[in-house]
Structure formats: structure tokens, C-alpha cells
Amino acid sequence: MADVARVAGVSHQTVSRVLNGAPHVRPGTRERVLAAIRELDYRPNVAARTLVTRRSQTLGVVSFGSALYGPASMLDGIEQAARSAGYFVSVASLRSLDTRSVQEAVDRLRDQGVEGIVVIAPQTTAVSAVAQLSTAVPVVAVGAGSGSPVPTVSVDNEAGAEAVTRHLLDLGHATVHHIAGPPGWLETATRQAGWRKALEAAGAPVPEAHPGDWSARGGYQAGLRLAADPAVTAVFCANDHLALGLLRALHEAGRAIPGDISVVGFDDIAEAAYFAPPLTTVRQDFGELGRRALELLVDEVTRSGRPSGAAAGRGRAGSPESPGRHVLVPTEIVLRRSSGRAPR
Template identity: 45%
Template structure:
């Protein structure tokens, strides 16, 4: 223990010179190994790595990043972190980034405005990231005043924004078409739809596809019903629809609203699927355990995350990007909440 008043000196960390001395090589050779250069033969590399472990030398990752121009870090700007889709997509992005050797810097924004997005880019720039994935599932990104900075690789997830960047999303239109066609093929005269909030790009694409599918099949298009993704909004809508005998089939824009709607129909004495068939969207883990188990549309959040990270890494390395949007296919999962209508 140091005497009172005596300054305590911290132990100096191992240096490249220490590694070079133990490995019996030059400092330049140690530098090449530390920086991942390939112009060192395998035996020498192994000897240097062993010496690093022996003396406890850790390469300075930040300094190496400045020299190489890459930080092995991806920034993610996300809006509505609590939503099911964003949470699952963010988890998939983090998994794919980690698998590819990148860390993730997460920056939630409170609203998808020009100021908020610009501030987020500035903050991520200060954290030294190689590229950015924008996960803002809202129409604000389509508005002209939201400008994205030049010179930084960017991938946009789940948006209809017409930017000069790769866009990766679930094929929302295909999923809504599969849900609507399934109910029509069972023999229902038409399909009602409980949509998500108008600000949501995904909700808008599902609604438009539902309308178009009914029109293409020559079926009546019922009035649009709007929810907010919550079970409560599904429950409130279900209380209204339960009293209409003409309603025999409902496509709900997400599984959580479908859960609330199922409860309301049960409370009003409507049999599912005997009186009313219900299809959800997302295939949440709980949907297989609803009563009855919910027929729904499965999204591959893992594939969306992987494809968005792949597109960003391609931009980072190639310095260029493709312009073709990536639409990840959906799948109809048939369970017990749908059946032919009673005759």
C-alpha cells in the first residue's frame, strides 16, 4: 500500500515493443498482425499472437479504425421502440450485425421529423459508425422535408420512402392479399378489415392490398375500420362488428388487435369461426395460443434484419448501393379461427 501522500502509479500496459521482444520479431511485424494485414506468414503470425496473449497486449481498436477508415459499427435510428414489429426487426438486425462482426449503436428518436432525424445522424456521426439503418415505420419519411445526409451508407427498413438508398421490407401487400384471398376462397361474400393507424406505412400497404384484392374479385368493399395496433382498439371494434349479422370474415392488421377483437366477439356470443372468421398479421408467438388459435400472416423479421445488414455492409465495402427495393415474402399460417361461412 502506498504511503500517505505518495502518488500511486498505474501499471503500464503491454506495448508492441514488449510483444516484439517476446516473439523475436520487429515492431513493424507486430503492427501488421495487430492491424489484420495479410503480408505475414502463418508461423510468424501465430508466434506474434501467442506473444500478445503472454504479455497481455490488446490492440487499440479505435486507432486501428482510424487508420483503416472502418469502425466495425452500425448505427440504427429507430422510432417507436416499443412496437412489436420494430422490436423484432431490431433484434434481427442486432443478431445479423453481430454475426458479421459489427457492433450496433442504437439511437431512438421521439418523432420522425427532419430535425429529429438530422440530430440522430449527427449524434451517430460523433459515435463513429460505418453506416446507418433507419427503422422508422411512418409516412413522415416520405415527406420532402426529410433529407438524408450524403456520403454515409444508409439502408431504410419498412418505409415507402423514394430515396436513393436500399429499402428492405416485408412484402406487406402480398401478406394482405393472402389473408383476404384465404377468406374469400372459404366462401365468404366479402372481408371486413381492421387496419392500423394511418401514419403507418405497413398499415397503409395492407389496407390498399385488401381493397384491391376485393375489387379484383368483384366483391363489395366494406367501410375501413381504423385501430392503433393495441388489443384495446381491437376489442372496441369487435364490440361494434359483433352486432352486424352481415359480418362473417375479418382481416385484422396485426395479431394484438385480433386478440382484443376475439375477446369482444366471445363476449357478444359470436362463435369463431362458426359465425365469424378472423385472420391476423405478424404470427406473434402468442397467436398459436389464442382461443381459437389464430390464422395469421407470418413475417420473417429475421430475414428483414439479415437482408438490411447485408445491404448496408455491401454499401460500406463497395461504396455503392443497389436501387431495387427488397420485399421479403410472407406466409399464410392457417389455424382454427377461419372456416367456411354457415349456409
């Protein structure tokens, strides 16, 4: 820092203010300091700064199912928002969301001095694990729904599913069949709840849901059964990959889309617009999800007034000091050619 101050012709206190983003630095002075930093390729000693400020500017993320579109997009949204806010992100990726695995991941992140932790919790086991966490740093759960004892941010899956099912009913379909996600996933339950709610509100029959597994193969297998039933005229798939498999099965059976059967999905993956035909689906704003999660976590960090995790003691994550707040991020329907009026 002394070398930067010498090259820029300022005091080391001024260099420190520039590095910490202090507002009361003249623009010309700030630019000289930044130019000196670039010239010297100066890198602040993060460990030393943490010892002085007791702030690491690092957040932890416990992730799961990063190969799946939803969890991977949640992680990307959180990382993007954190970088924009000036935070580093340390990620612990898990294969299982049981209580022990989540607690071990949180402990590893605390050892790195994180100031707060986001847990991507798309499964019911994760909600239970978060409820039992023992940690002094604030925790925010993403995708955990309103039942979590810690603050949560999630996509409004139920409203999205209800809206897209109502869209099909408004097109004249007598009812809407459903290919669901796998059991144990919160999105499975909430999307199925929205589908059922729309049917019941319209006084339409509620068919038995077909189980799926988020994959195109699962959609294809369910689609073979649906394609064989001439009474089926509309299907809501719990995600776009299931819809892709369904479309394949319907094409093989000679069922026209949307002439014979209307198909809708959920997620709006990048490929959805290029399905044959292009898929009507529900879009989730993962950038907004990440921003809301980060805002909630930073607010929890500020309200807690605690130092970074390496120096803090333990406590229950869902304690009264950190009351559960639930933020819902809205969805929107993207209309494409795969949905159409009921055949006459």
C-alpha cells in the first residue's frame, strides 16, 4: 500500500479509502490511486484486511443439483448478484441434502470466514436440515418455501403453475393432465398444487398426475401413456425437459401439437423456443431471485452485527434473532405455438 501511495502521490490513508470504496475522495485523486494500483499490479491482502475490519466480504453458498437447470440457475443468479455487490462467493456443492452433509458444508464455509450463507434448498430434506443448523452466521434459504425457519427466497411456482393451467382451460380444454416432478422436491409439490388449484377453481376434472423425474426420458415414458388416450387434449409438464420428452412421444404416436394436444412446460430453458413446436412455458427470473437472496442475506448480516464466521460462536440458524421472512419472486407465461385451442 505504501508503494501505491508513493506512486499516486497521496497518503496511505487515501489509498485505504479508495480500496474500501469510501465516498469522500476526489475523482481525480481516486483515478490516480487506481492507476497506481494497475501499474503496480497491487492486490490487497484479504486476510490482513479481515483481521482489521472483521469483515471478509465473502459469502458462502451451499448448493445441490447443480447439473439441473433450476438449482444451477439459482446458483448463477446468486453469484452474479454477489459480484455486483462487491462480495466474493465460496461454494460448497453437495450430492445429498441431509442434515449432516449440510452442517458439514456450513462448518467448512465458516472456517473460511464467510459473513453469511445461502443454502439452495430445493428438497424437503434440505428444509429439515436448515431448520437444524447450528451456526452463528446468518443463513438464507433459496427455494425452501414458506415453511423454513430462516429467511427464504423462492420462485412463486404455485402461481406460475396455476396461471399456465388456467391458460389451457381458457383455450377450451375440458381438463389438463400433468406430468409431475419427482417426489421430495418442493417445486414438484408447489407446481402440482397450482395445477390442481386452477382445475378445482374452474370445476374441471382433476386427473391423476403422472410421476416424472425432471428428465426428457421421464417425459417420454409418461407421454407414451398419454398419447394412447384420445381423451387427453392438454398437458402441463412440471419442467421443460419433461415437455421435450412428451413432444417426442406425441410425434411418434402421430398426435398433432397443438392440433390434437396442447403442451406447456415450466422453466423457459434456452432451448424451449426451438422445440418442435416452440414450447409455451413459465419463465423464472433467476437474476431477480439472486438479487433478492443477496439483499436478504446482507440485511441479515447487518442486523446481526456479528463479525465474520471464523471469529463467531455457534447458535441456532432459525433462532428468534433471525425470524423467517419469505420473499416470493413472480413468474410469467411465455406463449408459443405448443399451446392452442381444444380440438372440436
